[in-house]
Each structure stands twice: as structure tokens, then as C-alpha cells.
Amino acid sequence: MEKVRVLSARFDLPDSHTIEVYLRTGGYQALRKALTEMTPEAVIEEVKRSALRGRGGAGFSTGMKWSFVPREADKPKYVIANADESEPGTCKDRVLMEKDPHAVIEGILLAAYAVDAHLAFIYIRGEYWYLKERLERAIEEARERGFVGANILGSGFACEIIVHPGAGAYICGEETALMESLEGKRGYPRIKPPFPAVVGLYGCPTVINNVETLASVPPIILRGGDWFRQLGTEKSGGTRLFAVSGHVARPGVYELPMGYPMKRMIEEECGGIRGGKRLKAVIPGGSSAPILTAEEVEQCTLDFESLAALKSMLGSGAIIVMDEDTDIAQVVYRITKFYEHESCGWCVPCREGTRWMRKLLERLLRGEGRPRDIDLLYELARNIFGTTHCPLGDAAAWAVYPAIEKFRADFEAYVRAPVVSVSAEVSTPRRLAV
Amino acid sequence: MGMISAEAEKKIQEIIARYPVKRSALLPVLFVVQQELGYLPDEALEEVARWLDLTFLDVATTVSFYTMFHRRPIGRYHIQICRNVSCYLCGSEAIREHLERRLGIRCGETTADGRFTLSEVECIGACSWAPAMQINFTFYHHLTPERVDEILRSLP
Ligand SMILES: Cc1cc2nc3c(=O)[nH]c(=O)nc-3n(C[C@H](O)[C@H](O)[C@H](O)COP(=O)(O)O)c2cc1C
Ligand code: SF4
Numbered sequence A: 001m002e003k004v005r006v007l008s009a010r011f012d013l014p015d016s017h018t019i020e021v022y023l024r025t026g027g028y029q030a031l032r033k034a035l036t037e038m039t040p041e042a043v044i045e046e047v048k049r050s051a052l053r054g055r056g057g058a059g060f061s062t063g064m065k066w067s068f069v070p071r072e073a074d075k076p077k078y079v080i081a082n083a084d085e086s087e088p089g090t091c092k093d094r095v096l097m098e099k100d101p102h103a104v105i106e107g108i109l110l111a112a113y114a115v116d117a118h119l120a121f122i123y124i125r126g127e128y129w130y131l132k133e134r135l136e137r138a139i140e141e142a143r144e145r146g147f148v149g150a151n152i153l154g155s156g157f158a159c160e161i162i163v164h165p166g167a168g169a170y171i172c173g174e175e176t177a178l179m180e181s182l183e184g185k186r187g188y189p190r191i192k193p194p195f196p197a198v199v200g201l202y203g204c205p206t207v208i209n210n211v212e213t214l215a216s217v218p219p220i221i222l223r224g225g226d227w228f229r230q231l232g233t234e235k236s237g238g239t240r241l242f243a244v245s246g247h248v249a250r251p252g253v254y255e256l257p258m259g260y261p262m263k264r265m266i267e268e269e270c271g272g273i274r275g276g277k278r279l280k281a282v283i284p285g286g287s288s289a290p291i292l293t294a295e296e297v298e299q300c301t302l303d304f305e306s307l308a309a310l311k312s313m314l315g316s317g318a319i320i321v322m323d324e325d326t327d328i329a330q331v332v333y334r335i336t337k338f339y340e341h342e343s344c345g346w347c348v349p350c351r352e353g354t355r356w357m358r359k360l361l362e363r364l365l366r367g368e369g370r371p372r373d374i375d376l377l378y379e380l381a382r383n384i385f386g387t388t389h390c391p392l393g394d395a396a397a398w399a400v401y402p403a404i405e406k407f408r409a410d411f412e413a414y415v416r417a418p419v420v421s422v423s424a425e426v427s428t429p430r431r432l433a434v
Numbered sequence B: 001m002g003m004i005s006a007e008a009e010k011k012i013q014e015i016i017a018r019y020p021v022k023r024s025a026l027l028p029v030l031f032v033v034q035q036e037l038g039y040l041p042d043e044a045l046e047e048v049a050r051w052l053d054l055t056f057l058d059v060a061t062t063v064s065f066y067t068m069f070h071r072r073p074i075g076r077y078h079i080q081i082c083r084n085v086s087c088y089l090c091g092s093e094a095i096r097e098h099l100e101r102r103l104g105i106r107c108g109e110t111t112a113d114g115r116f117t118l119s120e121v122e123c124i125g126a127c128s129w130a131p132a133m134q135i136n137f138t139f140y141h142h143l144t145p146e147r148v149d150e151i152l153r154s155l156p
């Protein structure tokens, strides 16, 4: 498979974040092309043809999502770039915004043109303050050259972009919670439907996409949807950024075509498992994705279909690699603690369930677990799954029960073998005198 | 009220003016105030409520949802060590223990001189460069005990 660099093409250039470098390397030409040669409908068609699917987690078709925005609505429409990046294991949006902020901005402008929005937001996690400043600087550079603001490139199209900081809450990466947060409220998820494309920010039609999804749009418009699609697989077009962490020799953010073999990425790109150890497991799409065994990794390719066939998901593209010495029970404990901490508390299965799972795991890891605690934990996770108000609850369950199915021995190792069995001779019950 | 400098208030009014709905400015405004005062006391929240045509409770109940806002003073350097999975796999626990020993405090505590507050946080987006921490807004990657000592020494 050809390793074309689309998103990371500028990453190694000095001062890649400046508009000078961006313009010198084809920057803002897609915007010019769209504004002068294409209708908004044609932009959406091109994105549909590219088979671009969301890089934020759910992998929904980007072109489809844009086409759901009602064209004739009398309300304003908004575009939101999701830069909350809080899924454990994920650090690729950070690299993208640091190295190539203008690609994100150009993608936002193209989305805004496609759905007729005149105000866009970049919702960025507060911890990325230096990137908030970098993006704001880049927006000013773009404004000075006529790419942002009123009458962009003389086309009559206008668009403003506001960079908005989150303040430390994982749930605000979920699109509807994000909108609540952007409205200045607590980040409680909303009920869907209605979907944001129809009722989003301030009750208005809103397109929300991950920043990497948006940064993929300029090359699609410039070189065509067909070109982008053939880089990947039929149903998962293009390339994407994979954040690899854990026990590999060279962790990092790698751009690879969709459909690339996971094993090969670990061995070639990442230099294999560090210290010459053997692979034990991989969490493939951020902490929300069910864990894979080493055997499953052998058959896995990096695309939505392959991961779905393995009953996991490609999610945010974070690949967490674990070597043979890893204690999966400890890993699951950390992830469960995370979900308990980040549960917004709105619904009972998630709020109480994550706490109970964490307590069971804590007891187990302290060596005080009872043999049936593992089954209890398993049942608990199964019961949380599918019963919660938003997908965070499902994610918490997914971190637990597949891990028990696949690595039960790691959990059983903590269960105290019963030292003395409860008295075997049951005394004959004495008949009560009536 | 006079808690907030004229300069910060100017910045705040600029932020508010940008949004189509005033309340949307709440989080960014709170960041400016926290930057100014180091934390968010009741009086500051009352002032923010006035600027945004909200009640004190609107503001206070929103603030409490977000971990980056502090309702009490914290140390001059807020050390936030990641405890999530990628960092755990790369030895974050040893780093946390080292920091606790060096500073003589546990996570969640502040040194007596008010210089350091130590916190454990969830993933900060540095997973490929684990173990990682932030001190205030600055990232530190590939931590080892020696590197932590170096970093602590380098702080003004
Ligand atoms: C609990 C939770 C957290 C999420 N966090 C993020 C995030 O940090 N960044 C992101 O882009 N999407 C996140 N998502 C996915 C968004 O809800 C949404 O699907 C995405 O922003 C859509 O953009 P895309 O189609 O380009 O992927 C999260 C979803 C859930 C349920
Ligand atoms: S599943 Fe969890 S995070 Fe989602 S609404 Fe329920 S309590 Fe909140």
C-alpha cells in the first residue's frame, strides 16, 4: 500500500504552522476553487464521493452529515470543529493543530460554505491553551489575507471563526454535550434525535466534525473525492492519523492509509514491541474500544469495517499497545476509574454502574475479591451496555466485559483461593419441638 | 467591584461581544478571571453573573462541572500528572510517587509555602510521549525521575 502523506504533508517543514508555508504548499487553493468554481451542493457531492468518515469516534459519513442540514432553514447555521480530544490514548489532533492549523481553518471554511454557515467555532480542550493561541493567530493571518471575515476572496461569502476553550470535562467531547458547554452550561448530553444537523447549537442547524475530518476536506476538494477514496478502502476513504502509545519502540503519530495492516504498523512504523517482548493486546480506538488479543491483531486492518468485524471499533484512531508483561486487570481498572470520574451523573446505569465497577475492581486488585466478583463485574458491564443516556456508558462497559472474556486469567489471578472451606459437615437440623 | 483589573475587564467585554448569545462567553470569561485572581471566589462569580445577565447560581453550578476551575486558591505551580492508560503503561505511577516524595505532599495537596499543588489528572493528550504531565499550561513529556528533578529545579 502506498503511504501518501495527505494530512501530515507539511508536518516536517520548518514553520509549518505559518500562513506563508501553508500558501507556498497549496494552502487555501481548495477554498478558492470552491468559492469560484463550485456550488455548495458540488462541495458536498465531492466529500460524499471521497468516502471520508468522521475521525472523532463514530466514523459517520461526512458528506452525508453535511447533506442533512436543511438548505432552506430560516435560522442561522453553524459549524463546529471538535478539538476536545480527550479520549484516552488520543493525541493526533494536537499534532495536527500544532503543525498545520491552517488546514483545519480551511476545512472549516469549506464546511461553512457547503452548508451556508457564517459563524464557526473551534471547541478546544482548555489544556491545549497554547494551541488555542496558535489557532487564534492563524485565524488572524487568514483574515489579513482575506480568507476569513466578510466577503471572502471577493465571493460575497462571509465566515467568522471563534476559538472556544473547554474547561476539563471529557463528556464535552460528545457532540451534544459540547453544544451545551458552548452555550455556557454544564455539559450534559442531549437526547438524539433531533440530530445537531437539524437542531444543534442555539437550536439551529449545526455541522459538527472532528478537526482531523475537517482538515481532510481541502485535499479532497483540490484533488477530487475519487483520488481520496482510492487511498483507503472502498468504505473507509483516505488516510488518517494514528496515535500509537504504550509498549512500542517508537510511539508517535503516524499517517497511514485506511486498510493498512495493524500488525505491520506496529512492526514497521513503530519498530515493534520495545525490549523485544511479545505483543499481548491492543486497544484500537481509544479507551472506549473493546480490547483485541494478539491473534486478533494479526487479522486486523486499520479501517472501520475490519474493526467492526472484530466487534471493536477504530474510534479516534488511538492504538494502545501492550506487551506480554501487561496486567489487563490493572489496565481495565485505570480505564474504569476514568469513566467513573468523567460520568456526568445524568443517568443511573452510568453514574452508579461505573462506581460499582470501580469498587469491584479495587477490591479485586487489593486481593480481597471473591471468586464470583469477576462474574458480577461482567454482568454489571453487560447491564450498563445499551441502557444509558449517551455512549459514555457503553464505552465504560466496553472497556470491561470484552477484557474479561479475552483475558479472564488476569482477573482470576487476584482472586484469593479459598483458604479454608466453610465447614463441610452441616449439622443435622434439630427438629423443633412443637 | 474592583477585583478585576481594567485591562482584564476590557478583554472580557471583547470576548462577550463576539458571541451571538451572551451566556456562551461564560467559560472563556471565567478563564480570564481565574488567570487574574488565581481562583474563582464567590465575589468573582457574582461579578461574572452581572456581566452575562445570569444569576450567581447559574454561574456557580456551571463552574462546578468543570475540573479546570478552582474555587479555592491553589499553588503557584499546578503539577498535573496523567494517570490514564498510556501513561500508566509507561510508568506514570513511579513518577507520581517520586513527585510525592520530592514535594512531601500527596496528590490533591498543596505545599505549605503555597508553591506547588499536585494533582492526578486524566489523559492530557500526550499519550504518544508518555509519561506526561502539565505544570500550569506547559506540557512535559517522556518523564523520568531525573527529568522531573531537573524540571522542578528550572522553575523560577
Ligand atoms: C463520550 C464521548 C466523547 C467524545 N469525545 C470526542 C472528542 O474529544 N473529539 C471528537 O472529535 N469527537 C468526540 N466524540 C464524538 C462526537 O460526539 C462526534 O461524533 C464527532 O465530533 C463528530 O465528528 P466526526 O463525524 O468528524 O467524527 C465523543 C463522543 C462521545 C460519546
Ligand atoms: S451515560 Fe454517563 S455520561 Fe452519558 S448521560 Fe449518562 S451519566 Fe452522563
Ligand code: FES
Pocket (backbone or CB within 6 Å): A088, A089, A090, B082, B083, B084, B085, B086, B087, B088, B122, B123, B124, B125, B126, B127, B130, B132
Ligand atoms: S494517557 Fe497520559 S496523556 Fe494520554
